[in-house]
Amino acid sequence: IAGITQAPTSQILAAGRRMTLRCTQDMRHNAMYWYRQDLGLGLRLIHYSNTAGTTGKGEVPDGYSVSRANTDDFPLTLASAVPSQTSVYFCASSPRWDTGELFFGEGSRLTVL
């Protein structure tokens, strides 16, 4: 089934460890996004990429980095995880950066101890 695949589905991580959340889409969408979802705060944008080779910062970028080497993949890296990064992370894509529907993956639940 076409769409967005995120991995891992769930992970428990010790503080200070490095972690990469993977995101792959097969819809050939130009734009991709990483959101975190926390109770009472809704979805907040971490980083985005309007097209392969470009990235930008969202609302809450600190402590996270991304890369967009090709159209399909958009990994999110936590260089040194902290407990406040405990959250559910969603990757999303859109055909174009300036309009249209966001298609979401099923999320990656990350717990930092």
Added chain:
Amino acid sequence: TQLLEQSPQFLSIQEGENLTVYCNSSSVFSSLQWYRQEPGEGPVLLVTVVTGGEVKKLKRLTFQFGDARKDSSLHITAAQPGDTGLYLCAGEPTGANNLFFGTGTRLTVIP
């Protein structure tokens, strides 16, 4: 401070009742979207409204965009247990390139 505030945050109603969920902001939006999210899944788009005053209907769901494009509402008629989920509004402020999400309304419809 959230750009988009939704109310109520939680709503529990009996099957067959009507309900309205609100999404408010002090900012003007070029468009506004409504998503529904079920447990363990990502949000799924329900509708996009782009014109001030616009009303869109999706079966028992009616979406309205405020005349000033600062707010929106979702009205559900004769709610069913299948309507249970987290409803999120999302908007792109005029001049911005990114979509901002509201705080969400968690709806439970009791059979």
